[in-house]
Amino acid sequence: MVSSGRDLTVEGDAIGQFITGDRNEVYSVVVNATHSTVTVLAPDRRPKPVRKERIERRPSRGGLPLGREVELASILRSVAADEPAEVHGAEGIGKSALVRQACLEFGGRDGVIFLNGHGREVDDLIQSIFEACYSSPGYRPAEGELLSLLGDLRVCVVIDDLEVSARDLTRLQDAVPAGTVVFSGRERLLWGHGTSLALGGLPREAALQLLARELRRPLRPAEIAAANALWKASQGHPFTLLRAAALAKPDTDTGLLKLPAVSEMPVLLRQAIERSSGDARQALALLAAVPGVDVTLEVLALLTADSGAFDAARAAVGTLVELGLVTLTDEHVRLGDAVAQDLPDDLALDADRLAETVRRLTAWASTRRAQPVSVADHSPLIAALIEAASRMGRPDLGVALAHAAAPAVACSLRWGAWDRILTRGLAAAKRAQDAPAHAYFTHETGIRLRLTGHHIAAAAALAAAAAAWHALGDHGSSAIAEHAHALLGSGPSPASPPAAGTPGGPHASTGGGGDPTGGQASSPGQGAQHVSHGSGNSSGTHGPAQGSSSGHAAPGHSSAAGGHGLNAGHGVGHGALAKVPLVAKVVIGAALLGGVGGAGVYVWGEGNGPQAASTVPLHVRVATDLFEVKDMPGTPEGPCPSGAGTTDCTKVTRVAKGKRGPVEVVPAAPLPRGVSIVYWGCDEGASAATCTVTADRERTVCATTTSSRDASARQQCQQATSRQNPTQKIALVHVHLAAENFQITATPDTPGAKPCVQPPLDWRLTGEAARKAAEQRMCEFVVPLGTKMALAAKIEGKSFVGQPFNGEPIWFGCDESPTETLAPSPGVGETDPETGRHTFPNATTTCTLNLTTGRYIGLASTDLDDTGGAGALASAFATIPRAYIAPGVRAMPTGDASPLQRVPCSSTGGPADLECLGNPPNGGN
Numbered sequence: 001m002v003s004s005g006r007d008l009t010v011e012g013d014a015i016g017q018f019i020t021g022d023r024n025e026v027y028s029v030v031v032n033a034t035h036s037t038v039t040v041l042a043p044d045r046r047p048k049p050v051r052k053e054r055i056e057r058r059p060s061r062g063g064l065p066l067g068r069e070v071e072l073a074s075i076l077r078s079v080a081a082d083e084p085a086e087v088h089g090a091e092g093i094g095k096s097a098l099v100r101q102a103c104l105e106f107g108g109r110d111g112v113i114f115l116n117g118h119g120r121e122v123d124d125l126i127q128s129i130f131e132a133c134y135s136s137p138g139y140r141p142a143e144g145e146l147l148s149l150l151g152d153l154r155v156c157v158v159i160d161d162l163e164v165s166a167r168d169l170t171r172l173q174d175a176v177p178a179g180t181v182v183f184s185g186r187e188r189l190l191w192g193h194g195t196s197l198a199l200g201g202l203p204r205e206a207a208l209q210l211l212a213r214e215l216r217r218p219l220r221p222a223e224i225a226a227a228n229a230l231w232k233a234s235q236g237h238p239f240t241l242l243r244a245a246a247l248a249k250p251d252t253d254t255g256l257l258k259l260p261a262v263s264e265m266p267v268l269l270r271q272a273i274e275r276s277s278g279d280a281r282q283a284l285a286l287l288a289a290v291p292g293v294d295v296t297l298e299v300l301a302l303l304t305a306d307s308g309a310f311d312a313a314r315a316a317v318g319t320l321v322e323l324g325l326v327t328l329t330d331e332h333v334r335l336g337d338a339v340a341q342d343l344p345d346d347l348a349l350d351a352d353r354l355a356e357t358v359r360r361l362t363a364w365a366s367t368r369r370a371q372p373v374s375v376a377d378h379s380p381l382i383a384a385l386i387e388a389a390s391r392m393g394r395p396d397l398g399v400a401l402a403h404a405a406a407p408a409v410a411c412s413l414r415w416g417a418w419d420r421i422l423t424r425g426l427a428a429a430k431r432a433q434d435a436p437a438h439a440y441f442t443h444e445t446g447i448r449l450r451l452t453g454h455h456i457a458a459a460a461a462l463a464a465a466a467a468a469w470h471a472l473g474d475h476g477s478s479a480i481a482e483h484a485h486a487l488l489g490s491g492p493s494p495a496s497p498p499a500a501g502t503p504g505g506p507h508a509s510t511g512g513g514g515d516p517t518g519g520q521a522s523s524p525g526q527g528a529q530h531v532s533h534g535s536g537n538s539s540g541t542h543g544p545a546q547g548s549s550s551g552h553a554a555p556g557h558s559s560a561a562g563g564h565g566l567n568a569g570h571g572v573g574h575g576a577l578a579k580v581p582l583v584a585k586v587v588i589g590a591a592l593l594g595g596v597g598g599a600g601v602y603v604w605g606e607g608n609g610p611q612a613a614s615t616v617p618l619h620v621r622v623a624t625d626l627f628e629v630k631d632m633p634g635t636p637e638g639p640c641p642s643g644a645g646t647t648d649c650t651k652v653t654r655v656a657k658g659k660r661g662p663v664e665v666v667p668a669a670p671l672p673r674g675v676s677i678v679y680w681g682c683d684e685g686a687s688a689a690t691c692t693v694t695a696d697r698e699r700t701v702c703a704t705t706t707s708s709r710d711a712s713a714r715q716q717c718q719q720a721t722s723r724q725n726p727t728q729k730i731a732l733v734h735v736h737l738a739a740e741n742f743q744i745t746a747t748p749d750t751p752g753a754k755p756c757v758q759p760p761l762d763w764r765l766t767g768e769a770a771r772k773a774a775e776q777r778m779c780e781f782v783v784p785l786g787t788k789m790a791l792a793a794k795i796e797g798k799s800f801v802g803q804p805f806n807g808e809p810i811w812f813g814c815d816e817s818p819t820e821t822l823a824p825s826p827g828v829g830e831t832d833p834e835t836g837r838h839t840f841p842n843a844t845t846t847c848t849l850n851l852t853t854g855r856y857i858g859l860a861s862t863d864l865d866d867t868g869g870a871g872a873l874a875s876a877f878a879t880i881p882r883a884y885i886a887p888g889v890r891a892m893p894t895g896d897a898s899p900l901q902r903v904p905c906s907s908t909g910g911p912a913d914l915e916c917l918g919n920p921p922n923g924g925n
Contacts, residue, residue: 028041055111113158118294121168159182163186215248241324373412379417446459461668582628593661700721731783734856740774843860
């Protein structure tokens with residue numbers, strides 16, 4: 001409800017209350033189990049946050065990371081220079097231990113804030129940063145005030161397991177412009193400015209130290225050969241080494257533990273799992289059912305241990321950690337990568353056990369409403385179990401879980417987590433045909449959209465909630481939703497109730513007609529007139545009642561002038577929701593993605609998901625004239641226009657190979673009566689009402705509606721799901737230019753390819769202008785795949801202090817460059833005593849490229865004025881000697897464009913056994 005001077009009775013016990021807004025709009029929100037209500041406050045009633053005297057939130061102290069001294073020093077140097085730093089690599093490779101240790105060593109700033117980024121969206125992380133810096137319980141500032149409050153704080157923000165896009169990383173850094181962000185993640189996000197460390201396996205000595213530590217004794221000379229074999233076979237991956245130590249068996253002669261051979265480990269692991277305690281097996285079964293999701297030990301104990309005993313759960317998890325099956329950091333447990341597919345079949349949760357798990361979590365969420373942040377932190381787990389219950393055929397259990405969690409998550413002030421729960425709850429209510437629950441989730445969605453500034457979508461959702469509740473005979477809730485809708489000022493009016501004998505519920509028409517096309521809805525600006533807000537009323541639709549103090553008819557009464565109130569006549573209500581664009585989102589199930597999260601699109605780790613070898617592309621197309629898809633995971637495969645109230649968009653994302661899960665288009669409000677979503681390319685077959693995808697290969701899904709207006713779209717879906725992927729035949733050469741003080745000319749010897757000339761950067765530029773100028777200072781050449789290219793460079797001019805160029809061009813990442821991985825450069829190189837120029841071990845003076853794929857290379861110089869840029873390139877190409885770009889990519893993304901993903905080069909027309917930066921198949925040429 002949005003209050004504007006009229007009192008309404010609010011039923012239900014209040015669960016919590018919070019305030020949000022800025023200097024212009026301030027809202028007080030009361031949350032209860034039936035619906036949230038919103039009151040507009042005077043701006044002077046906005047809370048005044050008080051900065052904390054001590055800003056410090058550090059992780060628990062663990063052991064020093066073995067073999068990571070160089071990387072740790074590099075992070076500390078970067079932070080000391082006020083530059084961001086990242087550590088990226090595979091799951092379990094040691095990223096968390098490294099950034100946590102670095103966090104414990106930072107000092108000399110306004111404060112240090114450590115956050116767990118797994119499954120959390122960037123807006124929720126920024127709110128956590130605010131709460132760590134200021135005392136202001138129950139208050140979420142609007143973005144403008146938030147940036148003002150955090151703008152001058154020199155805090156170091158450390159985020160473990162960050163799962164955001166490059167665009168959201170920029171938003172995170174912009175939130176603390178005077179601070180420094182250090183983070184870990186699976187994929188590289190930092191390019192250019194800052195320190196990016198690709199973390200590989202442990203060095204041999206560190207690996208042997210780890211084995212000795214786990215065996216609790218020094219390695220014997222006779223064991224060194226077996227230990228070396230384990231190190232080579234595992235490529236130094238700590239998980240595999242831990243597993244080997246855990247599976248060591250007593251030697252029959254000495255009685256000491258003996259390391260297993262690599263070939264013995266799969267059988268020994270299965271035997272160890274079979275011998276594990278019941279609590280350990282149940283914990284493993286639950287974690288396998290929600291792969292990629294963090295669960296705290298407290299909740300894991302509640303959901304798995306028969307007695308709910310915390311100590312039993314900790315002991316069980318300890319066993320699984322020793323076997324290298326799960327990770328445990330700060331009381332959070334997660335299944336290791338690729339573990340689920342290797343587990344025995346009898347570990348899978350059966351229907352009864354899954355139902356009991358969902359019931360226990362529902363009870364926990366209901367009793368933890370006084371700890372809303374804890375519930376929000378478990379929103380990925382809650383969302384995954386809601387989906388699992390629906391797949392099991394018990395969406396009613398998912399509805400109950402979502403309804404129990406949603407109020408607490410709202411009070412947590414984590415809008416991303418709140419949206420995640422509401423979306424899953426709405427889908428479960430639809431599957432369960434639970435009309436009251438569907439109305440509740442629709443109402444809460446409208447409130448959330450209102451608080452986040454999406455007024456048109458909020459109007460549609462609140463109007464739909466009012467109509468659905470009225471159809472159910474719940475006139476009190478209907479009046480509250482209508483009242484909430486009133487102060488939005490524009491958008492669809494709450495529609496008339498169904499005529500006698502017409503089925504109600506969330507899928508009933510919100511207009512008065514039965515046209516399955518939704519009354520041939522007009523596009524924005526057509527068929528709808530502007531309304532007068534004076535004492536009179538125009539003849540346009542949705543006009544306010546004459547003399548109405550709040551600009552709308554009183555609940556349950558028709559408008560004095562136009563008769564457009566809740567009980568308006570049949571003709572006026574016809575097609576009401578069609579006057580503004582209806583919006584929707586695409587949801588991909590957590591089982592396919594290995595987790596959940598991500599800016600309202602519910603794709604875990606877009607660009608940060610499972611390793612490329614275990615994923616396949618999933619292409620999803622939505623084509624309809626009835627609504628506009630606002631949130632859709634993946635990388636666009638062509639234009640995705642917005643703002644017209646229609647959709648024709650195809651995006652691709654990587655999904656876990658061999659997994660099975662749903663793909664669903666979820667409208668923010670009910671579709672017109674008789675209209676439903678239909679899918680092609682799913683396991684259910686053509687023109688299916690639901691969509692389940694088995695990711696055994698590259699898949700294409702196309703969705704539209706049964707409306708007569710989408711007849712052409714249905715034909716296109718039929719064609720799209722049978723179309724072969726086009727062949728990619730071009731290669732992109734992207735040259736990263738680091739010699740910023742001088743003019744650079746890069747000339748390829750390929751016929752038809754023109755030289756690229758870039759002037760020096762203008763150091764007088766500041767802010768956005770400087771960022772854009774730096775972003776545009778690069779060279780790109782598009783040539784036929786298979787071309788052999790030689791590049792020449794010329795650097796000339798004077799530096800900004802007037803010194804002429806004194807050096808020679810140097811290249812990084814070309815075919816002449818070293819192929820082995822080197823230690824990251826400290827960023828200064830060595831000085832040649834004869835020439836006074838800097839040298840780098842991985843730099844070359846020539847550049848040739850055999851373009852079986854595209855290539856990302858670097859160009860700098862040995863001039864002392866170019867030391868910083870050359871050092872940054874030397875460090876980047878030391879850890880990644882070759883950077884391949886997928887065939888078919890024509891340009892590297894810039895600005896707010898979605899970043900490229902890591903994909904198998906072979907999946908886009910390149911050679912096997914290489915990993916490329918690119919769009920998955922069909923995303924390039």
